[in-house]
Structure formats: C-alpha cells, structure tokens
Amino acid sequence: MKVALVNGQERAVVSIEDRGLLYGDGLFETIAVRGGAPCRWSAHFARMARGAERLGIPCPDAQLIRSEVDALVDGIEHAVLRLTLTRGGGGRGYRAPDVQLPTRILALYPSPAPEVGPNNSAVQLRLCHTRLGENPLLAGIKHLNRLEQVLARSEWQRPEITDGLMTDYQGHLICGTMTNVFLVFDDGIVTPALDRCGVVGTTRSLVFECAAVLGIPLAEREVPSAELWRAQALFVTNSLLGMLPVARLESWEYDDRAVPAPLLARVNQGVFQPEMPT
Structure with missing residues (x-):
C-alpha cells in the first residue's frame, strides 16, 4: 500500500x-x-x-x-x-x-477511534487558556501555521476530553483546537463568526446546508464566551469525527437531547459520504 x-x-x-x-x-x-x-x-x-x-x-x-x-x-x-x-x-x-x-x-x-461519551452519545470539552490572535487576512483558511492550536492542545492530557474551546483576546468564542462549535438555544442555533480568526470547516459548512434544508434557524455572529453557560446544548464538528453533541464543558453539563436529531443524522450521513471520481 x-x-x-x-x-x-x-x-x-x-x-x-x-x-x-x-x-x-x-x-x-x-x-x-x-x-x-x-x-x-x-x-x-x-x-x-x-x-x-x-x-x-x-x-x-x-x-x-x-x-x-x-x-x-x-x-x-x-x-x-x-x-x-x-x-x-x-x-x-x-x-x-x-x-x-x-x-x-x-x-x-489510520482513522481515529470514534469519539463518544460514556453513554455512546456525547463528548466532553474544556476551555483553553491559550487564545487566538486576530488576522483577517488569514481568517477562515486552513493554513499551515497551527502553533496556537499546538499550545492549546498541550494544556490537557486526559483522554476523555475530546477538544478544547478557544476564544480571542476580547473573550469571544471562536472554535475548538480541531473543531467548529455550535450553540443551541430556544430560538435556533448559533455559531461564531470566523472573519477575524479560526478555520471555516467543511463540516461546519455542511451543517449550514443541512439546517437550511430542514428549516432550522442557524446564525453566524459574534459569540461572547458567557453565552456558553446560557445555551441549552452544544455540538462540535470535524471532518473526521462528524457532528458530535457535547455532554460536558468543564463542570457544566448540557442536555445533548436538545441537539436536533434530524440535523445530527443528516450531517453525519453526509460527512462520511465517499465522493467517487466523475
């Protein structure tokens, strides 16, 4: 091979x-x-x-x-x-x-092992001390400079933690070290704007596509990190792990059942769909 x-x-x-x-x-x-x-x-x-x-x-x-x-x-x-x-x-x-x-x-x-929580449903996250610097010229693209993520990932060794969430220096939520993050509220879903830093993930884009088809409100905007504690649920996305509901952030617990099941199913079906040559 x-x-x-x-x-x-x-x-x-x-x-x-x-x-x-x-x-x-x-x-x-x-x-x-x-x-x-x-x-x-x-x-x-x-x-x-x-x-x-x-x-x-x-x-x-x-x-x-x-x-x-x-x-x-x-x-x-x-x-x-x-x-x-x-x-x-x-x-x-x-x-x-x-x-x-x-x-x-x-x-x-080799493919990574599936990331699942204790009930085979949701994952655990933490908050990172390392923050993301702003550079609109590089925001959104997946360039090779990943030292911020390397430093952030060195902050924990516990295998049960799937990822760490990162903010900018103004305290706005941006993303995980290897994931995009979404917050679920009563009136819809919110994800941080990535026009100053962060990577626009391909699975993040798929969530927008699927939410539009399902008629689920989804907004991209500035997200103060304090909103993490007001959200009903969180989920993160990644091209290798798919869409993952979050059970716990630090000591704060979420109801992963509040993540829309049709969206979860549709995204995870699409993200692992092989694209054959034309």
Whole structure:
C-alpha cells in the first residue's frame, strides 16, 4: 500500500528549502476516506483553492490532484488522507521566488477511534487558556501555521476530553483546537463568526446546508464566551469525527437531547459520504 506521494512520486521527503517547512507557507486539508474514495472531496478542494488564491500560491490542477488521490486511496476502506500544498522551494528569506513551483503532498494515516461519551452519545470539552490572535487576512483558511492550536492542545492530557474551546483576546468564542462549535438555544442555533480568526470547516459548512434544508434557524455572529453557560446544548464538528453533541464543558453539563436529531443524522450521513471520481 502506498502511504505518501510528493508531487505525484511515491516518497515521503521534501526539500530542506521548502517554504512549508521553513515558514509554514502553505495550506492543508484533512479528509476522511471511505470505500476507496475521499469524503466531501469537492468541498475540501474548493477550500484549498480559496486559500491558495488568498496566499497567492498557484493551485494545482484539480484533475491532476484527484488522479493522485485516487491512486493513493484505491482499495483503502477506512483511513485519513492529508493533502498539503506549499509554495515550494525558495531558499532562505521571506520573499517568495519569482517563479513558484508548489509542492503537493498526499499522505495516508489510520482513522481515529470514534469519539463518544460514556453513554455512546456525547463528548466532553474544556476551555483553553491559550487564545487566538486576530488576522483577517488569514481568517477562515486552513493554513499551515497551527502553533496556537499546538499550545492549546498541550494544556490537557486526559483522554476523555475530546477538544478544547478557544476564544480571542476580547473573550469571544471562536472554535475548538480541531473543531467548529455550535450553540443551541430556544430560538435556533448559533455559531461564531470566523472573519477575524479560526478555520471555516467543511463540516461546519455542511451543517449550514443541512439546517437550511430542514428549516432550522442557524446564525453566524459574534459569540461572547458567557453565552456558553446560557445555551441549552452544544455540538462540535470535524471532518473526521462528524457532528458530535457535547455532554460536558468543564463542570457544566448540557442536555445533548436538545441537539436536533434530524440535523445530527443528516450531517453525519453526509460527512462520511465517499465522493467517487466523475
């Protein structure tokens, strides 16, 4: 079984001058693989293309990337695919080279174990001390600079905690270290706006699509962290874990039954739907 491709070649090394290694100058996608195909491939590639445009990195041809993905995941029933795109080589110094030859990396990993709580239904979260800095130019895209998340994730070791929620320096709720977060109230669902920091997850986008079909009110806005204690329920989303109701945040307990069951079912069906090549 192939486990990695770099620029279409079966290998697992990159140049020491690659700007992704030197400066985090690039993007990545983490994609579930089911039944020999990537799940929600179009959504993931579209997000990478938007990020590449934002950073000024030439985006590889969609058909080329998809052909390499298909070669790597062929016959793989259950796995994680990471797609990384860097600006490529360029030597020392921040200035990008005049001629850019991006590096594309595909790597396969085992799937994570399902994240479930003690009743096989909901998960536990914590609040992180590490906060997110604001940078609207980078907000929303999944760039390679993840040091804030690395520091936040180092704050706990307890295996029963699935993720930690992060705020900005004004105390607004933004996201988890690896998830997007949603709050359920009597009059609908709210999720934090991500125009100043955070990553717009592909499963987050799927929640918006499914909520619209089901007629469930869903708003994106600024969310002071104090609203966490007023919500009826919480849920988090992630492309590998799907949509997960939350049972507990720190010592605060939620009624995970308040998460709309039709939305939960529809999202979790869609997020793990393999997207076959056309």
